[in-house]
Amino acid sequence: xxxxxxxxxxxxxxxxxxxxxxxxxxxxxxxxxxxxxxxxxxxxxxxxxxxxxxxxxxxxxxxxxxxxxxxxxxxxxxxxxxxxxxxxxxxxxxxxxxxxxxxxxxxxxxxxxxxxxxxxxxxxxxxxxxxxxxxxxxxxxxxxxxxxxxxxxxxxxxxxxxxxxxxxxxxxxxxxxxxxxxxxxxxxxxxxxxxxxxxxxxxxxxxxxxxxxxxxxxxxxxxxxxxxxxxxxxxxxxxxxxxxxxxxxxxxxxxxxxxxxxxxxxxxxxxxxxxxxxxxxxxxxx
Amino acid sequence: xxxxxxxxxxxxxxxxxxxxxxxxxxxxxxxxxxxxxxxxxxxxxxxxxxxxxxxxxxxxxxxxxxxxxxxxxxxxxxxxxxxxxxxxxxxxxxxxxxxxxxxxxxxxxxxxxxxxxxxxxxxxxxxxxxxxxxxxxxxxxxxxxxxxxxxxxxxxxxxxxxxxxxxxxxxxxxxxxxxxxxxxxxxxxxxxxxxxxxxxxxxxxxxxxxxxxxxxxxxxxxxxxxxxxxxxxxxxxxxxxxxxxxxxxxxxxxxxxxxxxxxxxxxxxxxxxxxxxxxxxxxxxx
Numbered sequence: 001x002x003x004x005x006x007x008x009x010x011x012x013x014x015x016x017x018x019x020x021x022x023x024x025x026x027x028x029x030x031x032x033x034x035x036x037x038x039x040x041x042x043x044x045x046x047x048x049x050x051x052x053x054x055x056x057x058x059x060x061x062x063x064x065x066x067x068x069x070x071x072x073x074x075x076x077x078x079x080x081x082x083x084x085x086x087x088x089x090x091x092x093x094x095x096x097x098x099x100x101x102x103x104x105x106x107x108x109x110x111x112x113x114x115x116x117x118x119x120x121x122x123x124x125x126x127x128x129x130x131x132x133x134x135x136x137x138x139x140x141x142x143x144x145x146x147x148x149x150x151x152x153x154x155x156x157x158x159x160x161x162x163x164x165x166x167x168x169x170x171x172x173x174x175x176x177x178x179x180x181x182x183x184x185x186x187x188x189x190x191x192x193x194x195x196x197x198x199x200x201x202x203x204x205x206x207x208x209x210x211x212x213x214x215x216x217x218x219x220x221x222x223x224x225x226x227x228x229x230x231x232x233x234x235x236x237x238x239x240x241x242x243x244x245x246x247x248x249x250x251x252x253x254x255x256x257x258x259x260x261x262x263x264x265x266x267x268x269x270x271x272x273x274x275x276x277x278x279x280x281x282x283x284x285x286x
Numbered sequence: 287x288x289x290x291x292x293x294x295x296x297x298x299x300x301x302x303x304x305x306x307x308x309x310x311x312x313x314x315x316x317x318x319x320x321x322x323x324x325x326x327x328x329x330x331x332x333x334x335x336x337x338x339x340x341x342x343x344x345x346x347x348x349x350x351x352x353x354x355x356x357x358x359x360x361x362x363x364x365x366x367x368x369x370x371x372x373x374x375x376x377x378x379x380x381x382x383x384x385x386x387x388x389x390x391x392x393x394x395x396x397x398x399x400x401x402x403x404x405x406x407x408x409x410x411x412x413x414x415x416x417x418x419x420x421x422x423x424x425x426x427x428x429x430x431x432x433x434x435x436x437x438x439x440x441x442x443x444x445x446x447x448x449x450x451x452x453x454x455x456x457x458x459x460x461x462x463x464x465x466x467x468x469x470x471x472x473x474x475x476x477x478x479x480x481x482x483x484x485x486x487x488x489x490x491x492x493x494x495x496x497x498x499x500x501x502x503x504x505x506x507x508x509x510x511x512x513x514x515x516x517x518x519x520x521x522x523x524x525x526x527x528x529x530x531x532x533x534x535x536x537x538x539x540x541x542x543x544x545x546x547x548x549x550x551x552x553x554x555x556x557x558x559x560x561x562x563x564x565x566x567x568x569x570x571x572x
Contacts, residue, residue, distance in 0.1 A: 008302065008319050030331065037326050038327065041324065041327075043323075
């Protein structure tokens with residue numbers, strides 16, 4: 001998916017939101033916005049939005065002098081959802097269709113996003129989970145996902161954000177003993193997960209973890225490691241979480257199910273779903 | 287008032303909104319955004335927001351090849367409110383306190399703004415008028431405004447947008463036979479009024495009209511004509527409509543009443559009123 005003109009004001013808004021989250025120093029915030037404007041002059045609309053997002057958040061990291069500016073925020077998100085974990089696990093086990101509930105919760109977890117939704121408050125996660133359980137997902141999409149999972153022999157599950165990974169863990173626990181590899185980013189970018197988050201949230205005790213080999217907040221195959229690309233080729237089903245993975249992989253000729261919350265007008269237009277929807281989208285190229 | 291960091295994403299969003307309003311050609315829209323980004327690199331935060339807005343909308347005009355790109359939109363706004371004029375006049379005359387009703391309606395008219403609120407639909411104006419009549423304005427501010435108007439001998443009334451000028455006419459008709467000069471912009475910018483709008487809406491038959499001598503969507507005195515500055519000096523009361531006039535004049539040592547609708551978070555912080563409020567604000571320096 002290419003970058004749309006609507007992404008441009010959104011990038012600027014995101015950068016301002018991120019700069020405020022990371023520093024109280026208005027002079028630094030101004031520097032970030034001024035450098036961002038310079039950086040935007042190189043914008044290539046043929047690249048997917050995460051490509052520019054990566055440039056922006058790397059720039060912010062350089063200016064605030066932190067290689068992982070969202071580290072504390074990621075730890076906090078992981079901790080909050082880990083505290084909810086027993087309750088969420090119980091909800092899944094008690095439900096009439098645990099696969100559906102676990103899937104809905106995994107998508108709901110995608111609300112924890114400091115890129116597209118910089119004003120998100122992680123303390124609201126319980127409310128989002130409750131809403132997700134009652135959300136309607138077309139049964140055709142859900143049953144297609146269930147069938148694909150059931151038939152798959154090698155699943156590659158591409159994660160997205162900190163906190164959200166605990167919801168992914170709940171779904172993966174339900175999918176085991178399927179053969180599943182879980183993918184994290186190769187280096188910190190926004191609040192996307194890296195190997196550290198897989199370890200801190202118990203995911204690494206559950207399934208093998210690989211990283212993408214890239215700090216892209218999405219998956220641009222040409223920028224990924226050989227290890228990742230081999231795992232991707234081998235997988236007969238890819239589960240890809242969140243907008244960044246959708247935006248970078250939606251045109252790939254591969255059996256992919258995207259599980260995401262639609263957070264902006266561009267994704268809404270592209271997916272055909274309203275902002276705020278939690279959706280399961282099968283790669284239409286397959 | 288200076289330009290705040292929050293104005294930066296808003297400028298980009300405005301430029302995209304305006305470009306879409308003025309052309310369906312996505313390539314032209316992209317050119318506008320790219321040129322805007324270059325233009326923003328010169329941004330001076332010590333200048334008020336209308337200074338940059340002027341640069342942006344001039345740039346848009348150059349790219350779409352029109353010296354007055356909002357001409358049709360302005361004509362449409364004037365026409366829609368002129369159609370409502372008899373009804374609005376009746377509402378004022380039938381009300382228990384016509385001065386208050388006319389003032390509230392004049393402020394309500396400030397909703398017609400293609401800068402700050404690019405998604406505004408002029409057809410909603412009747413609804414905004416109804417809301418305004420029922421809106422609460424602190425009686426202290428209203429009575430202070432009433433006293434000042436009653437005591438003033440030379441009123442300078444600085445208008446803002448097309449369409450809105452018809453609401454201004456209703457208030458001015460109620461204030462006559464006071465000595466009032468009405469001010470328009472010196473050249474087209476966004477949907478701000480010029481001499482043409484004063485003529486098309488009957489304002490020029492009512493009171494003398496002067497222009498500011500500048501195409502600023504606000505009043506930066508150093509950029510105004512000698513004629514305007516003399517009228518400004520001579521006035522013992524200035525009534526200034528809308529955010530652009532507020533943002534440029536709020537720090538002047540002059541007896542000014544600002545009548546505006548608060549349309550963004552920056553103006554909300556600066557005025558101390560919620561977004562959406564219709565307010566009367568006396569210059570605190572006086």
